[in-house]
Amino acid sequence: MKSARNIYFPERITNNSQLVFTQSGLESNNVEKILVVSESHLSEIKKPTLELLSHAKQMGLDTSAVLIGDGVVGQAEVLAGYGARTVYLADDPSLGFHSTSVYTEIIHDAVSQSGATQLWFSASESGADLMPRIAARLGVGAISDVTQFSIEEHEITARHPAMSGKVIQECIFEKDGIRVLSIRGGSYEIGPAEPATANIVKMSVPEKDMRAVVREIVAETTEGIDLTEATVVVAVGRGVKGEEGIELVRPLANLLGAGYGATRGVCDYGWMAHGAQIGQTGKKVAPQIYIALGISGAIQHLAGMIGSKLILAVNTDPEAPIFNVADYGIVGDLFKVVPILTEEIKIIRSASA
Numbered sequence: 001m002k003s004a005r006n007i008y009f010p011e012r013i014t015n016n017s018q019l020v021f022t023q024s025g026l027e028s029n030n031v032e033k034i035l036v037v038s039e040s041h042l043s044e045i046k047k048p049t050l051e052l053l054s055h056a057k058q059m060g061l062d063t064s065a066v067l068i069g070d071g072v073v074g075q076a077e078v079l080a081g082y083g084a085r086t087v088y089l090a091d092d093p094s095l096g097f098h099s100t101s102v103y104t105e106i107i108h109d110a111v112s113q114s115g116a117t118q119l120w121f122s123a124s125e126s127g128a129d130l131m132p133r134i135a136a137r138l139g140v141g142a143i144s145d146v147t148q149f150s151i152e153e154h155e156i157t158a159r160h161p162a163m164s165g166k167v168i169q170e171c172i173f174e175k176d177g178i179r180v181l182s183i184r185g186g187s188y189e190i191g192p193a194e195p196a197t198a199n200i201v202k203m204s205v206p207e208k209d210m211r212a213v214v215r216e217i218v219a220e221t222t223e224g225i226d227l228t229e230a231t232v233v234v235a236v237g238r239g240v241k242g243e244e245g246i247e248l249v250r251p252l253a254n255l256l257g258a259g260y261g262a263t264r265g266v267c268d269y270g271w272m273a274h275g276a277q278i279g280q281t282g283k284k285v286a287p288q289i290y291i292a293l294g295i296s297g298a299i300q301h302l303a304g305m306i307g308s309k310l311i312l313a314v315n316t317d318p319e320a321p322i323f324n325v326a327d328y329g330i331v332g333d334l335f336k337v338v339p340i341l342t343e344e345i346k347i348i349r350s351a352s353a
Ligand SMILES: Cc1cc2nc3c(=O)[nH]c(=O)nc-3n(C[C@H](O)[C@H](O)[C@H](O)COP(=O)(O)OP(=O)(O)OC[C@H]3O[C@@H](n4cnc5c(N)ncnc54)[C@H](O)[C@@H]3O)c2cc1C
Pocket: 236, 237, 238, 239, 240, 262, 263, 264, 265, 266, 277, 278, 279, 280, 281, 282, 293, 294, 295, 296, 297, 298, 299, 300, 301, 304, 314, 315, 316, 317, 320, 332, 333, 334, 335
């Protein structure tokens, strides 16, 4: 089943307008200096930020972080614990709400002060907003939504799903200069934290940009675990047939401590909130385990979950395209399979308790 997972690898694609660098930010001593843009929610640093720091640490890179917000100073220690030696801190009441222009200014300043050779964002809404602006300001290219990359003597080879996940592009930077990447959450593991104290560099806070003022953030109505941070995702398609089916699957998601997501079909019918949608026009997830129930496997859906480490699919149709990307498949009726799966997991859990 797995053979079709990475549908094909095209020849190495280099898109000069996107990938060529014009500035040199590399140090002569060849040490990569990574600046990770930290993201947090409700006073907690988001998992993708910790994944990036852990990955940099595991690769033995010289890592710093830029931390922006209101009352976030306490998070500097956490960033240090995951490997940030220096934290460029902008902590101010005016920074409580995301501001594209003000955040751009601060990150740009942190790049200059840190002498970073690489700038890593999470491939989140915030990353998608800020990364291109900063890359443009630095006069360099950027690679977005990376799911895997390697660094060899300053050369980055980064892979990311393109064309709704139909192909995996392999991208390189053609000239020296700061490398700007956004990396999909779940692509790398979070390592253990160690007690550490960061060197804190306080950043000046630019004037508020009056062209666009965020007055309020309305939280999306999805409940439970954030899909983009979940280790396990249970997702349903139109095969659930309605709200009753959604509720039949929910205990399985709860039991696994999983994020509960859906296809666009399910969200368009109003069976689940639009915040639960996974895919090209929804959330991008890369959990350790993705359980697809009654999902056909349209490319627009695959675009949001193809980076999952292990995919289990349940579908009545043996020809459903989801089986082309699944590691394990059950041809069967989810209304029969899900209660059995749930019971079996409960038995295994209680036996090992
Ligand atoms: C521009 C654009 C953007 C889009 N963006 C997204 C996106 O972000 N995310 C997304 O998901 N879609 C997106 N779509 C829609 C996408 O093309 C598909 O229509 C959608 O993903 C199909 O959803 P589905 O798998 O739930 O439904 P279907 O394709 O109808 O599949 C339902 C599946 O359930 C199976 N089934 C039926 N009954 C059972 C049962 N009892 N037990 C087990 N299996 C059963 C069927 O065999 C079938 O394979 C987009 C489309 C467009 C044009």
